[in-house]
Amino acid sequence: MFQPDLLKGKRILVTGGGTGLGRSMTHRYLELGANVVICGRREDVLKQTAEELAKETGGEIETVGCDVRMADAVEAMMDRIWAKRPLDILVNNAAGQILAQTHKMSSRAIDAVLGIVLHGSAYCTVAAGRRWIDAGERNKVVMSILTVSSLTGAPFTVPSAMAKAGVLAMTKSLAVEWGPKGIRTCAI
Template sequence: MFRADLFKGKRILVTGGGTGLGKAMAGRLMELGAELHICGRREGVLKDTAAELAGRTGGRIFTWPCDIRVAAAVDEMIGRIWQDHGPLDSLVNNAAGNFIAKTEDLSPRGFDAIANIVLHGSFYVTQATGKRWIAAGRGGSVVSIVTTWVWTGSAFVIPSAMSKAGIAAMTQSLAVEWGPKGIRLNAIAPGPFPTEGMTKRLAPTEELERRMIGAIPMRRVGNLEELANLAAFLLADDVGYITGEVIAIDGGQWLNGAGGFGALTELSDADWQQIRTAIEATNAKDRAQRTV
């Protein structure tokens, strides 16, 4: 389905589109014919990314310096896109932040630093876009980037876990509320992907990175192209009956953690032999006791 003109004539906004996952998705959507709009707080980063992606894809891309933590700034940005370029067709809520910390050590400012971007910012952009679609009688599609923590929670990243769960709830709630208006909302829950944010803030040491990859059944991190293709798939009109879904793309990581024995995949053959011997000894002891 990834034909070159898949998004021809479509206008798409990617928040946090200057780096990482947002940049990867923006580039892929441009390759598929979309007119891209990216926003973020660092104007220089946005312009550098726009120049790079335009040179690589030959597509049209526009930058919007904006702090999505500020509702009024978001509404102004969306209004200017509508006025200067025309209505958006799709939105990708990607802007985020995260760090690992013991919850008892978190300050209110530290909590708000994540929640204001992830939860509040995503809502502000979604509402500002959605209300314009509704007023104009237009349909649209939203894809939000969450995490698999929306199903399980996660220790040591409480601000992100709480905020991403809120976005998942928004996705499912608005899929019902705005469905009759032709607006679809879905979410992607990525596992580890090789970005600067993941490496520096979530796996800052080689040992943490090793443990993280060891917990992934496919024994690798994701490729950015895989995530970008999933986002393109969910935004496409070709799958217009999909809404309210949260789809994991994590190499099986969250399923591995959901059970009680996923860590056993790291055991060697010698370890398993030792386990079998211990179990057989326990079974033999139980049989002997039953015959007494």
């Protein structure tokens, strides 16, 4: 469907890239010729995923352990990534979900999901955007993964829906603010 070298020369960071949707996207990006960096909290999972995907695709993949809930950790990760080569694309994929009756959720449960999804996406986006803007780089992309419940609502997923709705608001706002600077923001 796509040219095999469609993403050749592009450097992509996929947050939460060690498992699930992040792993699947990373696999496809590698098949299309991208250099991919995956990050997550569990470095052993990242390393195993990187080994498997490199073997399956022959692509170039790197891992960086990072808890995206921590702004300082995100800045350190971005410094490490940029030291080798700047990113072209950021994929905000890291997520958390707690299925529970909302009235029975603790503040810690709510904060855990908001921390990963909302704060993590914001920290990664601002860290990448700052570097692109300061360097005058254009043709960069931030792609954030949403959920239907952020638009429609759904029972038992309130923290995730709230956080993803915030990511959508960030995406729309930055499309206006950063678009003229050559940075596209989109959400799927």
